[in-house]
Amino acid sequence: MADTPTEDTMANVAVQRIIDDIVSGQLEPCAKLRIESLKEQYGMGASPLREALSRLTTLGFVTNESHRGFRVAPMSQADLEDITLNRRMVEREALLRSLTRDDDEWEVGVVAAYTRLERTVERLRTGQGADGADLERAHKQFHTAIVAHCGSPRLLGLHDTLYDQAQRYRRLMMRGIQDLDEFLDHHTALLKALLGGDADTAVHALTEHLNLTLTSVYPKP
Amino acid sequence: MADTPTEDTMANVAVQRIIDDIVSGQLEPCAKLRIESLKEQYGMGASPLREALSRLTTLGFVTNESHRGFRVAPMSQADLEDITLNRRMVEREALLRSLTRDDDEWEVGVVAAYTRLERTVERLRTGQGADGADLERAHKQFHTAIVAHCGSPRLLGLHDTLYDQAQRYRRLMMRGIQDLDEFLDHHTALLKALLGGDADTAVHALTEHLNLTLTSVYPKP
DNA sequence: AAAATCCAGATTTTCGACAAAATCGCCTTG
DNA sequence: CAAGGCGATTTTGTCGAAAATCTGGATTTT
Numbered sequence: 001m002a003d004t005p006t007e008d009t010m011a012n013v014a015v016q017r018i019i020d021d022i023v024s025g026q027l028e029p030c031a032k033l034r035i036e037s038l039k040e041q042y043g044m045g046a047s048p049l050r051e052a053l054s055r056l057t058t059l060g061f062v063t064n065e066s067h068r069g070f071r072v073a074p075m076s077q078a079d080l081e082d083i084t085l086n087r088r089m090v091e092r093e094a095l096l097r098s099l100t101r102d103d104d105e106w107e108v109g110v111v112a113a114y115t116r117l118e119r120t121v122e123r124l125r126t127g128q129g130a131d132g133a134d135l136e137r138a139h140k141q142f143h144t145a146i147v148a149h150c151g152s153p154r155l156l157g158l159h160d161t162l163y164d165q166a167q168r169y170r171r172l173m174m175r176g177i178q179d180l181d182e183f184l185d186h187h188t189a190l191l192k193a194l195l196g197g198d199a200d201t202a203v204h205a206l207t208e209h210l211n212l213t214l215t216s217v218y219p220k221p
Numbered sequence: 222m223a224d225t226p227t228e229d230t231m232a233n234v235a236v237q238r239i240i241d242d243i244v245s246g247q248l249e250p251c252a253k254l255r256i257e258s259l260k261e262q263y264g265m266g267a268s269p270l271r272e273a274l275s276r277l278t279t280l281g282f283v284t285n286e287s288h289r290g291f292r293v294a295p296m297s298q299a300d301l302e303d304i305t306l307n308r309r310m311v312e313r314e315a316l317l318r319s320l321t322r323d324d325d326e327w328e329v330g331v332v333a334a335y336t337r338l339e340r341t342v343e344r345l346r347t348g349q350g351a352d353g354a355d356l357e358r359a360h361k362q363f364h365t366a367i368v369a370h371c372g373s374p375r376l377l378g379l380h381d382t383l384y385d386q387a388q389r390y391r392r393l394m395m396r397g398i399q400d401l402d403e404f405l406d407h408h409t410a411l412l413k414a415l416l417g418g419d420a421d422t423a424v425h426a427l428t429e430h431l432n433l434t435l436t437s438v439y440p441k442p
Numbered sequence: 443a444a445a446a447t448c449c450a451g452a453t454t455t456t457c458g459a460c461a462a463a464a465t466c467g468c469c470t471t472g
Numbered sequence: 473c474a475a476g477g478c479g480a481t482t483t484t485g486t487c488g489a490a491a492a493t494c495t496g497g498a499t500t501t502t
Contacts, residue, residue, distance in 0.1 A: 006492065009287060009455065011275070034482080045457050047268075050484090051275045054232070058279045060375070066230055067464045067483055085314070086375045093310050154281070154307045158379075230484065255453080266486050271455090288454055288493045446501070454493070465482070472475080 010044050014052035017042060022061050022072055023168045033062065033070040059161050077218045080169045084214045087162045088207045094147035094155045095206055099199050106149040107195065113138070113145035114191045121184045136167070142187065146194065146206065166213050173216045186212065231265050235273035238263060243282050243293055244389045254283065254291040280382050298439045301390050305435045308383045309428045315368035315376045316427055320420050327370040328416065334359070334366035335412045342405045357388070363408065367415065367427065387434050394437045407433065 018038075021027045038049050053070045056062040064070045073079075098106050120138040123130035140163060147159050174183065186209065193205030239259075242248045259270050274291045277283040285291050294300075319327050341359040344351035361384060368380050395404065407430065414426030 006455095007287065011455085012287075036482090047271075047456055047458095050268075051272060051455095054272045054276050055279045058276045066228065066233075069465095069483060082373050082375050085373060089310060089314050093306075152303050152306060154303050232484085257453090268485055290454060290494095444502085446499105448499075449497090450495100452493105452495075455491085457488105457490075459487090461484100461486075463482105463484075465480105467480085468478090470475105470477080472473105 009048065011048035011051040011055075014042060014044065014048050015055055018052055018056060019059075019061055019164055022056075023164050023171070025168070025171060027072050029072050029075045031072045033072065060165060075169065080166070080214055080217060083162055083165050083169075084210060086158070087166060087210045090155055090158045090162060091143075091147055091206055091210065092203050094150035094152065094159060095194075095203055096199060097150040097152065097155075098147060099202065101149060101151065103149045109145040109148055110142075110191070110194060113142040114187065117142045117187060118184065121180055125180055140167075166210075169217050170213045173213070230269070232269040232272040232276075235263060235265065235269050236276055239273055239277060240280075240282055240385055243277075244385050244392070246389070246392060248293050250293050250296040252293045254293065281386060296390065301387070301435055301438060304383055304386050304390075305431060307379070308387060308431045311376055311379045311383060312364075312368055312427055312431065313424050315371035315373065315380060316415075316424055317420060318371040318373065318376075319368060320423065322370060322372065324370045330366040330369055331363075331412070331415060334363040335408065338363045338408060339405065342401055346401055361388075387431075390438050391434045394434070 018027070027033070033053060035046050035049050035053075039046060042049065053062055053064070057064045057070070061073055062070050063073050117135075117138040120130055120135050124132075124135055143163060144159065147155065150156065173179075190205050190209050194202045196202065239248070248254070254274060256267050256270050256274075260267060263270065274283055274285070278285045278291070282294055283291050284294050338356075338359040341351055341356050345353075345356055364384060365380065368377065371377065394400075411426050411430050415423045417423065
């Protein structure tokens, strides 16, 4: 039954897997994405792969000049700055909408996601069955919970792709266990500001939090 | 030479043409997009069409459930509200960035685009060689000029697709010549607010302008 | 009669081989 | 050393067919 779960199309699976490989750095920036190679690597035909790369191009993970094939999108300070300004804009809007809806579920979801994040950090620190991927999943879930109740499908979509695009940079600065304390502290402070009841404080804390990726990967001169 | 300009791929051409047909209403909301039919309609094979539909799905012009094929995205008040809130957010941000850069070129571009728009309206009114498509092109150029110098590739991309998505609704309210006067007046007032030198005034005028599509297609209760 | 099941035809998705067009690398030439 | 030519490679698109899935209606069951 769980043999070849084709409930999703291969093209959809390819999109997810390639995003993961780009974000995790397995596919390096500017790396050539030759269909022939990918066919082996992902074990599928050319059609779904072409479709996947095509979609990834409009999502911004891949570049594609007319008859020059596909490449992993390059990384640069300018790009991270663009990602960050867009994230600040999107999450500010989404957070305000989540707050003014005074949806009970919102606070529940945020606290639950924070708790999961806290537990994952703890398990990672004590070395009991939790890897970087688990932490990354919990982190994304927390940030998604913050905007989840904004009510706008487009804001949610933007949040998702921008998060992944930022994650590709954030990975560069989160490589040691020693950063774990600081990592959790930042999110604890963010949670406090979010639940404090003052919208301006919440928004400010969130946008500053998003700036952290930028300022730690490319420190101010 | 101008026989079959292959400088662009067929898939790219297909994306543009299908967007045009969706925005102009030739492809109605929720209409089934069968590849077999489109092959005839656009005179190309299945591969570039699949690729185009796939990309249009991530852009939001087309929907696509797993093994149920492609459809033109449906229209609804909720959708236009979502489009509008995203436009207000994006254009506010892009306008502020264009303004604070105090780029000489920005004002030049905006005024030039406005002049073109004005001339097109005039030619349309006097019936001398200008059709709805010309007006629409000039209108899009004007709105694009307003955000053109924001410096953010992502904001520009969002502006472009959101504009087209809004245009599908705006078309519903612009069907008579009698609306032309009001149309131009709105844009004249907007131009004045943009060039007035006060950022808050400019942003307010622009966001209210964007609201017009929403309030005229779905009047407040 | 309403609900569940089943079946055949149509559609979507994927595959693989091939052809046309464009690009790339390398070589020669001026 | 720059410019141009040429073959090999790669990308893009075509075509036909196979595998998986959906659709709609008929049949059976409750």
